[in-house]
Amino acid sequence: MRVLIAGAGLGGLCLAHGLHRAGVDVEVFERAASPDAFAAGYRIHIDPDGDRALRSCLPSRQVADYEAACGRPPRTFAFVDERLRELLTAEIAPPGADSGHRSINRYRLRRILLSGLDERVRFGREIVGFEEPHEVNARFADGSAATGTVLIGAEGTHSPTRAQLLPHAERVDTGVDGISGRVVPDGPLADLVPSAFADGPGLVLAPGGRNLFVATHEDYLVWGLSARRETLPAGGIGGLSPDGLHCLARELTARWHPRLRHLVDAAKEVSGFTIKTSVPVPPWPAGRVTVLGDAIHSMPPSRGIGANTALRDADLLRRTLTGGGDPVAAIAAYEREMRAYGFAAVRASVQAQRQGLIANRPAFAMSKAALRMLNALPSVRDRVFR
Numbered sequence: 001m002r003v004l005i006a007g008a009g010l011g012g013l014c015l016a017h018g019l020h021r022a023g024v025d026v027e028v029f030e031r032a033a034s035p036d037a038f039a040a041g042y043r044i045h046i047d048p049d050g051d052r053a054l055r056s057c058l059p060s061r062q063v064a065d066y067e068a069a070c071g072r073p074p075r076t077f078a079f080v081d082e083r084l085r086e087l088l089t090a091e092i093a094p095p096g097a098d099s100g101h102r103s104i105n106r107y108r109l110r111r112i113l114l115s116g117l118d119e120r121v122r123f124g125r126e127i128v129g130f131e132e133p134h135e136v137n138a139r140f141a142d143g144s145a146a147t148g149t150v151l152i153g154a155e156g157t158h159s160p161t162r163a164q165l166l167p168h169a170e171r172v173d174t175g176v177d178g179i180s181g182r183v184v185p186d187g188p189l190a191d192l193v194p195s196a197f198a199d200g201p202g203l204v205l206a207p208g209g210r211n212l213f214v215a216t217h218e219d220y221l222v223w224g225l226s227a228r229r230e231t232l233p234a235g236g237i238g239g240l241s242p243d244g245l246h247c248l249a250r251e252l253t254a255r256w257h258p259r260l261r262h263l264v265d266a267a268k269e270v271s272g273f274t275i276k277t278s279v280p281v282p283p284w285p286a287g288r289v290t291v292l293g294d295a296i297h298s299m300p301p302s303r304g305i306g307a308n309t310a311l312r313d314a315d316l317l318r319r320t321l322t323g324g325g326d327p328v329a330a331i332a333a334y335e336r337e338m339r340a341y342g343f344a345a346v347r348a349s350v351q352a353q354r355q356g357l358i359a360n361r362p363a364f365a366m367s368k369a370a371l372r373m374l375n376a377l378p379s380v381r382d383r384v385f386r
């Protein structure tokens with residue numbers, strides 16, 4: 001079997017390792033001209049699904065590198081209001097136990113995933129389409145082509161493979177805009193971080209349909225401010241420069257607790273994004289071409305599970321493709337399972353985003369009261385959040 005993978009993202013590279021280790025002939029085609037183009041992005045949260053998938057697919061050297069690159073595992077997840085008053089603090093794992101949750105620099109993880117695959121990854125090869133007569137023939141923007149037994153589209157949200165395979169699959173705007181910032185303090189990070197977020201990430205729930213996600217990693221902190229577009233001045237973040245985005249973030253948090261305002265103010269790298277989501281697709285007949293990760297189930301970042309779901313896809317596809325049966329049957333088995341958990345993750349992320357951005361005042365007050373009530377019942381609270 002020869003497997004073609006389009007896209008050297010987290011999902012595509014994890015799958016490539018898993019197949020390569022199992023002795024399968026695999027080749028990855030990446031649009032970017034070189035690994036240096038991957039410099040963007042900072043921290044990523046890996047959950048037990050993603051952690052398990054990485055450990056199943058990667059060789060022991062890359063697993064060791066991954067472990068070494070992870071920051072201190074988060075112990076709690078905190079919800080506070082914009083005055084830094086506690087709403088709920090959930091323990092991710094009992095003290096001393098390994099939660100399976102990790103925090104890692106996204107660029108570093110990508111470099112670890114690229115190592116050991118040097119001969120298998122082709123840079124500067126942008127897939128534009130495929131033909132599927134008996135084998136699969138993938139076509140690239142430079143006019144070249146490659147032939148394989150199966151093709152896996154792992155090119156992220158704008159996947160050309162998905163566009164051809166499932167032209168009816170939709171991605172829609174959720175009506176939410178995000179602004180993210182990175183803070184690298186001059187002094188110790190601990191002096192900057194509000195105590196609510198000292199042991200793990202958290203969310204500031206603010207009135208008017210806004211929230212701020214805060215997470216630390218080694219020696220820096222990242223925040224992500226989300227807001228319903230209709231509540232923003234000038235109708236959203238469209239067309240704003242990084243300085244303009246920073247000004248808007250300051251304006252939106254102007255009445256918040258001074259420590260939160262300081263975090264927003266101290267950011268050096270600020271960027272903006274509109275939040276879109278895929279729409280679940282009904283089952284389709286399996287063939288020699290399939291898709292994984294954001295290529296099929298992109299979702300809002302509200303639960304931090306997009307990459308973890310892509311890694312889970314990679315591990316599942318590794319198992320079905322190396323099971324020794326017919327490749328089309330292997331893809332059918334993968335797609336059946338992936339559609340169930342992948343689209344469940346999309347729905348859960350859309351719902352979490354909605355719950356975290358309540359603009360209606362009475363509904364917002366009720367949601368905060370519910371969190372406080374749950375916080376008073378630690379055993380229920382921790383079970384729910386784990």
Ligand SMILES: Cc1cc2nc3c(=O)[nH]c(=O)nc-3n(C[C@H](O)[C@H](O)[C@H](O)COP(=O)(O)OP(=O)(O)OC[C@H]3O[C@@H](n4cnc5c(N)ncnc54)[C@H](O)[C@@H]3O)c2cc1C
Nearest residue numbers: 007009010011031045127155156293294304305306307308
């Ligand atoms: C602000 C933010 C924070 C997030 N935080 C988290 C988090 O903490 N935890 C989590 O689990 N998820 C998180 N996510 C989601 C996560 O980043 C994605 O779900 C994940 O990167 C998807 O992985 P992938 O392998 O499917 O695609 P990608 O990582 O997008 O990789 C796709 C690859 O394909 C390449 N490519 C594109 N087009 C082509 C083409 N035509 N031909 C060849 N190659 C192509 C791209 O260059 C890229 O290398 C976050 C997302 C955002 C926006």
